[in-house]
Amino acid sequence: MKFFLVVVSFLLSACSTLPSAFESADIQALTYAQVKRDAEKHKNTYVKWGGVVIDLKEVESGSLMHVMFYPLDYYDRPDIEKPSEGYFLIKSEKKLDPKIYFSSREIVAVGAIEGKTDYSDTYGSAGLPMINARAVHAWPVAYRENYYYYCPTCYFKQLFW
Structure with missing residues (x-):
């Protein structure tokens, strides 16, 4: 019986697709529109x-x-x-690898809202919401093409690749 419980716990832990930083209790469910409307009100609030x-x-x-x-x-x-x-900015204290975080890559990030940006010289428009990232996760490039569109019943296979 103990062996069975150990095996089941390993199998269930394999189903987790994101690192533990993405499951923190202090993450708030704020929408983009809420933060865009009043970023100062939500400053230092963690979002995903x-x-x-x-x-x-x-x-x-x-x-x-x-x-x-x-x-x-x-x-x-x-x-x-x-x-x-719309658009937002992610500020990371560590250098992110451009070979991993390239243009058109799907990502998810957890971080604290810092307010609206003043990077108008960099991106052409100030006032974009900016989060200070605690963690950034890049999704696999081919998960949609390999499973989602061609084999809807295989959607969960990607979790184990």
Whole structure:
């Protein structure tokens, strides 16, 4: 019986697709529209947002990622079938690898809202919501093409690859 419980616990832990930083209790379910409307009110609030990478730049204190926001689905993946609500920036204290976080890559990030940006010289428009990332996760590139579109019943196979 103990062996069975150990095996089941290992199998269930294998189903977790995101690192533990993404399951923190202090993450609030704020929408993009709420933060865009009044970012100062939500400053220092932790959110889990996702989207598609537009650009990644190195700055003196780490990296700055420009992201097109999409709501997250049940598995915390950006739901690119829904319309995008706008753009936001992710500021990371560590240097992010441009070979991993390239343009059009789907990502999800957890971080504290810092307010609206003043990076108008970098991205052409000030006032985008910015989060200071605690963790950033890049989704596998081919998970949609390999399973989601061609084999809807195989959707869960990607969790084990």
